[in-house]
Amino acid sequence: MTGEVKSRTPSLTVRVLLLATLWSALALVGISFAISKLYRESTERGFNDILRAQLYNVINAISINDQQAISGTPQLGDLRFSQPGSGWYWVVEPLGNFQTPALVSSSIGVSGLPVPSLLEVPFDRRYERFYALSDGSGNRVQVAETEVVLDGDGRAARFRVTGNLAVVEEQIADFSRSLHVALAVFGFGSLLLNGLAILYGLKPLDRARAALGKVRNGEAERLEGDFPREIQPLANEMNALIDSNRRLVERARMQVGNLAHSLKTPIAVLLNESNLIEKQQGDVVRAQAEAMQAQVQSYLHRARIAAQRESVLARTEVEHVLERLVRVMRRLNPDTVFELSIAGPGLTLAMEQQDVEEVVGNLLENAARYAQEHVIVKAIAIEAERPEEPGKRLWIELSVEDDGPGLDSEQAQKALKRGARLDESKPGTGLGLSIVREISGEYHGSLTLSRGESGGLKALLLLPAVVKEPA
Known part of the structure; x- marks a missing residue:
């Protein structure tokens, strides 16, 4: 849709x-x-x-x-x-x-x-x-x-x-x-x-709009075509803006990578050294180093998203990503049934693919960890209005629901806090849901937790969609 x-x-x-x-x-x-x-x-x-x-x-x-x-x-x-x-x-x-x-x-x-x-x-x-x-x-x-x-x-x-x-x-x-x-x-x-x-x-304006639509949909990297003298300067400026945007994203990614690489070794050294000193002091150093590592990863991730969030080239096809993630989860969890439902072909998110994979992957891992028999994944396009963004716009609603014990409202609120773990017997760091919320928030989206129809946890993501230009 x-x-x-x-x-x-x-x-x-x-x-x-x-x-x-x-x-x-x-x-x-x-x-x-x-x-x-x-x-x-x-x-x-x-x-x-x-x-x-x-x-x-x-x-x-x-x-x-x-x-x-x-x-x-x-x-x-x-x-x-x-x-x-x-x-x-x-x-x-x-x-x-x-x-x-x-x-x-x-x-x-x-x-x-x-x-x-x-x-x-x-x-x-x-x-x-x-x-x-x-x-x-x-x-x-x-x-x-x-x-x-x-x-x-x-x-x-x-x-x-x-x-x-x-x-x-x-x-x-x-x-x-x-x-x-x-x-x-x-x-x-x-x-x-x-x-x-x-x-x-005004026909050249339609051609310019169609060319810009191809850029938005990832079919082209620049506005291509012959335009009249009155429109050609606008096309040139748009191409210059796209090139500048692309260079900004590339530079941000490079800086994020450099920073991550430069901090990786010092943090690893601190973690190793924490094992060589007395337990009480080592636990303190280890806890602080792990917290520092998590914070660095979180803020570096947010910086990368902020650098490329407004890029007209950030887009991911929902069907391709969900099918691949569900296929992986079926192999890792052969006793759990994963149902996938996508309402309409061609749904495209205005997000980087790796960010989509991370938020959906975290939700799928969490659902598989607590599901008894099956997990239901749905995707549908809707028009909605956010309080912080007046006016309706197109969103894609992604839901991941399991048939596990679920959470009440107080537990759901606690689960979204960074590092919070409701069940210490299950493996994990307690960062998954908070990371999902942070990433979706950086794209002006949202994450809500509620009880599903089967009684388990239902995670509902609202993420920005790419508006397809009419043919």
Whole structure:
């Protein structure tokens, strides 16, 4: 059973895609608003130009006849000016003392059009004014208006031409629908293209992650592959870090070996000399020399573990080590049945092999010493959270259980102390379980002792696992 602890931080791909989507959406909304506004202004100006042209067509067709009345039949070439209630009208009204009936288009019917005051809508520099109002049929119309002197006597008339604004709104609505469809297609295509471009651009990071995963899994010693210029410096730094880490481990191992070799002879001399002096003094020297030897071995062991604990190259396959250790124990203890159960292939510990062999070997020796008939060994991968390390991570749970007399809680606590021996009739130094606890602790793991299902001792190890990169 393998897996990886999921990060709560969004992936780089997701973040870039979200930013690109947000920016594209805002940009398209802004573009849509700007184009719609510009198109509306352009359409309204064009509509006013049409009304202005019709207005001057009416002016050119109107005159004062022999009866001193306004006369004329404007031909505007648009049937809507003859359809009642269409919103397309023309009106010629006399001004001042010029007493004559007004002329109107047949489309206006009997209802007139209200005229706003000059204070509300003044004339422009061309002596024209445009305004919107509602006619008697409920149409919203745009009005083009001007005043013209018709003869040399100063008789003048007000000319107005109207157009139905529904035409403008319908034209703008059709354009907006087409614009929105076009922008939606463009936006979707852009997001799709951006997504593909981002995924393609980030592909080298996947290769770098896969290369680093091979280093973590022991399949390679360096990051190998061709990377872009932006990623190659990172790969170079990672390779330099791995090389430095490897040199540090090698140097620590060499120093540990040198120190162990230099202390081995003096301690052996002290032990030999303790046999040549009087018993009382010899026992004191021997006890102190043995304690010194145990302490040296313990601290040298811990120093070696601390030097290589964080190395990305420290890993051990559980199945290989457990099968070999159980096979050895079966040969040494033919009367004891050893059962091995490993939940899932490929379980890998983030530990040096010799440390794994030492902790498991000590537990197996202890179980074989007190077992009556059988010993059960199990290994399973779990996700757990340690109090000293917030956040869940992957661990491997190793349990060794025997069917012996077992220990109560007080005895289990005492058994973990260095040099403590609960049964003096059995061979041993009393260091095995304390060494197991120290080694597992150096790897941020733990050892707990409890009573198993068969009544014997159950030793439960929690050790760090290697997180396998997904294929």
